[in-house]
Amino acid sequence: MHEMALMGDILDIIMKDAESKGIKQFSRIDLIVGELSNAMPDALTMAFEIYKEQNAQLFTKDASLHIQFEEAISECIFCKTVYKPDFKISICPSCHMPSGKLISGETFQVLSYEGE
Amino acid sequence: MEVKLNTNVLTNNNVAADYNRDLFHKTKTLVINVMSSPGAGKTTLLEETIKKLSKQYRIGVIEGDLATEKDADRIRQLGAKAVQINTHGGCHLDARMVVATLPEFDFEEIDILFIENVGNLVCPSGYDLGQNHKVAVLSVPEGNDKIPKYPQMFMRTELVLLNKVDLLPYLDFDVETAKEDLKGINPESTLLPLSAKTQEGMDSWYSWIDEAYQACLKQ
Ligand SMILES: Nc1nc2c(ncn2[C@@H]2O[C@H](COP(=O)(O)OP(=O)(O)OP(=O)(O)O)[C@@H](O)[C@H]2O)c(=O)[nH]1
Numbered sequence: 001m002h003e004m005a006l007m008g009d010i011l012d013i014i015m016k017d018a019e020s021k022g023i024k025q026f027s028r029i030d031l032i033v034g035e036l037s038n039a040m041p042d043a044l045t046m047a048f049e050i051y052k053e054q055n056a057q058l059f060t061k062d063a064s065l066h067i068q069f070e071e072a073i074s075e076c077i078f079c080k081t082v083y084k085p086d087f088k089i090s091i092c093p094s095c096h097m098p099s100g101k102l103i104s105g106e107t108f109q110v111l112s113y114e115g116e
Numbered sequence: 117m118e119v120k121l122n123t124n125v126l127t128n129n130n131v132a133a134d135y136n137r138d139l140f141h142k143t144k145t146l147v148i149n150v151m152s153s154p155g156a157g158k159t160t161l162l163e164e165t166i167k168k169l170s171k172q173y174r175i176g177v178i179e180g181d182l183a184t185e186k187d188a189d190r191i192r193q194l195g196a197k198a199v200q201i202n203t204h205g206g207c208h209l210d211a212r213m214v215v216a217t218l219p220e221f222d223f224e225e226i227d228i229l230f231i232e233n234v235g236n237l238v239c240p241s242g243y244d245l246g247q248n249h250k251v252a253v254l255s256v257p258e259g260n261d262k263i264p265k266y267p268q269m270f271m272r273t274e275l276v277l278l279n280k281v282d283l284l285p286y287l288d289f290d291v292e293t294a295k296e297d298l299k300g301i302n303p304e305s306t307l308l309p310l311s312a313k314t315q316e317g318m319d320s321w322y323s324w325i326d327e328a329y330q331a332c333l334k335q
């Protein structure tokens with residue numbers, strides 16, 4: 001898996017933004033991680049702890065990572081049934097058509113950060 | 117101070133992917149990102165494809181591997197231009213790695229660029245490289261459960277090359293079940309059974325390339 005590299009991208013995004021605001025130290029980062037985003041929340045948390053240890057000056061002592069998990073959800077374009085796709089993402093459990101589309105589960109965003 | 121961002125984590129990758137896409141579009145290069153688990157037969161498929169199509173198209177290849185130039189060397193032996201990317205432990209190619217190889221190619225002199233991704237059925241599917249098409253290779257010895265078990269790969273590709281069908285008589289892989297499973301995950305995707313070793317089924321793959329190339333010229 002590639003959570004270390006992803007955490008590098010996440011820090012890059014917040015550091016670029018923080019520079020323009022004169023923020024030098026981070027106390028909190030909030031992410032949303034979709035079930036189908038190829039990133040594992042536990043591994044991201046571990047990667048965050050490693051970065052924090054290696055770049056102590058960038059973080060407050062109790063700096064933390066908060067992850068909001070986004071479940072995979074499909075919706076049938078015909079009968080509008082909303083369902084948990086399991087491994088048959090596109091098969092609607094009501095009308096049995098291959099007409100389901102993912103409406104949630106692929107998001108992978110930095111929602112916000114806190115710092116001074 | 118709290119700052120709201122709502123920024124995609126893959127923003128940096130996507131900026132690089134758009135840069136690639138723009139260049140490929142301007143130079144009318146058809147770019148195909150080929151992904152699979154290790155050993156499914158990506159390089160073998162590309163070798164056979166180059167042998168068959170090199171009279172018709174000028175073909176270039178980017179080879180992604182953790183280490184070594186082995187796959188790029190296999191392609192170079194056929195006289196095609198190949199650039200190796202070593203990810204040094206990285207489990208996928210990202211668009212920035214592709215950007216770094218661009219100066220090595222003259223895209224006015226290339227019709228089709230294949231990008232062979234790092235052998236891995238999970239991570240590569242999440243990274244846009246700026247390609248026109250994403251193709252997955254699945255091979256018969258891997259077993260029937262791979263399509264449902266790795267939905268990300270199969271929902272984000274539009275073609276599945278089911279390779280090594282010459283081994284079907286010896287293994288319990290069922291092609292119809294694989295087609296059903298694929299429909300369940302991605303009804304727009306197509307499964308082409310073939311063998312890079314015996315050439316069975318390869319003509320469908322070559323026709324798919326011809327169509328994709330014509331579409332690329334028209335866009
Ligand atoms: N029986 C059979 N063997 C094949 C076929 N295609 C490839 N192979 C064999 O499968 C092995 C792996 O093939 P490669 O082409 O190196 O696979 P790859 O996907 O490029 O592997 P990585 O780059 O390491 O991920 C080789 O020993 C090939 O000869 C096929 O259609 N049938």
Ligand SMILES: [Mg+2]
Pocket residue numbers: 158159160187232
């Ligand atoms: Mg290979």
Ligand SMILES: [Zn+2]
Pocket residue numbers: 076077078079080081092093094095096097099
């Ligand atoms: Zn329905």
